Amino acid sequence: MLKILILTGDAGESQEIYYAKYRLEEEGWTVHIAAPQKRVFHSVVHDFDPGYDTYVERPGYLVSADFGIDEIDPSHYDALVLPGGRAPEYLRNRPKALAITRHFVEKGKPIAANCHGPLLVAAAGGVKGKTLTCYADLVLDMAAAGGTYVNRDVVVDGSLVTVRGWPDNGPWMREFVKMLKTKTQ
Numbered sequence: 001m002l003k004i005l006i007l008t009g010d011a012g013e014s015q016e017i018y019y020a021k022y023r024l025e026e027e028g029w030t031v032h033i034a035a036p037q038k039r040v041f042h043s044v045v046h047d048f049d050p051g052y053d054t055y056v057e058r059p060g061y062l063v064s065a066d067f068g069i070d071e072i073d074p075s076h077y078d079a080l081v082l083p084g085g086r087a088p089e090y091l092r093n094r095p096k097a098l099a100i101t102r103h104f105v106e107k108g109k110p111i112a113a114n115c116h117g118p119l120l121v122a123a124a125g126g127v128k129g130k131t132l133t134c135y136a137d138l139v140l141d142m143a144a145a146g147g148t149y150v151n152r153d154v155v156v157d158g159s160l161v162t163v164r165g166w167p168d169n170g171p172w173m174r175e176f177v178k179m180l181k182t183k184t185q
Contacts, residue, residue, distance in 0.1 A: 009035035014043040014060030015166040016083035035065035074103035084115025092123035
């Protein structure tokens with residue numbers, strides 16, 4: 001049975017956290033959520049309102065972290081999920097979160113990154129030479145990290161599955177589940 005780690009925290013995108021968690025559990029796989037501390041944290045919902053130049057942020061669901069990141073040994077997991085929201089912006093500055101992500105990058109283990117999630121992959125050195133998608137305002141960040149951005153609902157490049165945001169959750173998990181099933185056969 002596969003073990004999958006979701007790495008997020010306060011201001012992680014609700015729909016990306018829970019959609020991934022439940023879709024992967026539906027396959028019978030074990031899914032753990034890790035955040036900076038083992039506690040209940042606050043997720044958010046990013047949406048688009050007329051008259052705003054960028055997304056708006058609303059309170060999302062409360063989410064219980066199964067583990068704090070300092071408790072995580074990434075070698076015990078087969079795959080990594082990086083939801084978006086604002087959580088990846090600060091997690092990429094946490095040495096342990098970066099070490100966890102780098103483990104998956106260096107071992108070539110499957111990574112599913114949504115919206116702002118590719119910021120962690122980039123900080124861990126996993127974007128260089130990759131074609132990917134993400135939230136459109138991160139195009140310069142991905143280029144600076146050596147990646148090539150394309151505006152598609154889902155992009156699979158090697159062991160990396162990326163999407164632009166929560167409206168692409170269906171294609172995101174469709175391709176990630178397909179990848180994980182291929183790796184287990």
